[in-house]
């Protein structure tokens with residue numbers, strides 16, 4: 001039996017989680033392969049929730065499959081597609097299925113995805129979803145009505161250490177902690193000095209922070225993210241390192257960089273672990289872990 | 296004020312297919328200020344339609360007038376009589392004005408000549424921006440006079456989402472992130488504590504649609 005994520009957080013171990021995206025459609029073959037590949041190598045597997053506002057298999061069902069296959073699921077829950085009624089209903093449903101770890105997110109805006117004309121919900125945002133989790137645990141719902149059986153969760157959230165300006169981000173980070181977040185998975189970090197500074201600030205809080213590691217698959221991707229993705233900053237030196245090898249070897253270079261960063265974070269005890277996002281390249285995560293010395 | 300934009304000419308003309316006597320009724324309040332449905336715009340639309348129908352060889356009668364405020368019964372009573380002879384009235388007022396017109400002229404056909412868009416303000420001539428979604432529970436006092444419900448694309452209440460970037464919104468790089476603005480202004484005011492508290496979920500139940508209100512003095516009438 002794999003340890004529950006709450007126990008892993010308490011263990012003091014270097015924590016490793018990885019993200020798996022559910023399919024758009026009923027063919028869950030590849031998703032299952034990724035889960036099988038990762039379930040014994042990481043402490044938890046995040047299942048994304050209509051990530052980037054692209055309609056997919058639900059994170060709840062994805063997590064159920066992780067559970068069936070013997071992994072530890074982390075349920076991502078955004079407030080974009082569900083109001084407080086549906087969110088609470090999904091939360092107690094998750095608890096019944098034995099899914100006890102939830103990552104609370106506001107959710108990307110509907111217009112960024114593949115159903116631009118859908119009505120965005122945003123009845124609750126990340127802080128309020130965390131609060132909802134804690135409220136349900138108290139045996140009541142957000143309407144103040146008693147529950148017949150209360151769930152119990154390990155709740156987490158996201159923070160962007162590279163946000164610019166940083167002050168509003170930190171104010172929200174602290175609110176998430178007050179709302180009940182026990183762990184954080186960060187937006188991608190590439191500049192470990194910056195991340196260390198963030199960790200120096202965050203050290204005073206009783207929460208576990210897993211550095212977001214997004215696999216660079218090409219130099220082009222690094223440049224694209226620098227230009228277009230909020231809160232991601234890939235230092236020049238890393239972009240140059242990616243460019244230093246021919247295109248077809250850049251994925252390998254990215255694996256090397258990701259592995260090296262994880263190794264450094266672990267060796268220098270910066271943060272409490274990592275959250276690996278290999279976006280579409282989940283199959284190479286074991287290789288990253290090997291380079292990191294974790295396999 | 297209410298901001299609207301005139302429907303495209305072709306759409307209006309298509310709606311009028313088959314009618315021989317058309318009246319265009321403008322409103323000289325909000326939609327006049329945003330240059331969508333005031334006296335001038337009504338005149339312009341009427342002439343455009345006359346010319347266009349004439350060119351098609353059809354002799355449609357197009358008449359026009361503009362009232363002070365189409366959402367107000369007193370002003371509307373001044374024009375109701377003259378609308379009687381027409382098969383259709385195109386309302387150039389906001390959706391509220393058009394509905395009062397339809398109520399008062401039932402069973403006459405009323406058609407919307409504008410698309411009503413938002414409650415906004417005029418930062419500079421010819422520009423309008425949405426600033427209030429009429430949520431019924433105003434928080435401007437805590438958010439430095441910047442509305443998170445409206446100016447934030449997600450209408451969220453506890454600080455910026457993860458998509459905010461260098462003060463811009465994830466939805467549109469040309470739009471400011473409301474929560475960056477709120478944070479910056481509260482910082483200047485020395486009132487950041489205002490937003491350190493956790494705002495609870497909004498009470499949507501207090502405002503089911505359609506909302507209504509009655510002034511104290513008129514209660515029981």
Ligand code: SF4
Nearest residue numbers: 427428430433434442
């Ligand atoms: S909070 Fe915003 S939407 Fe609500 S009344 Fe005030 S300005 Fe309007």
Ligand code: SF4
Nearest residue numbers: 447456464465472473
């Ligand atoms: S970027 Fe700012 S304004 Fe845009 S949705 Fe996020 S918090 Fe709201």
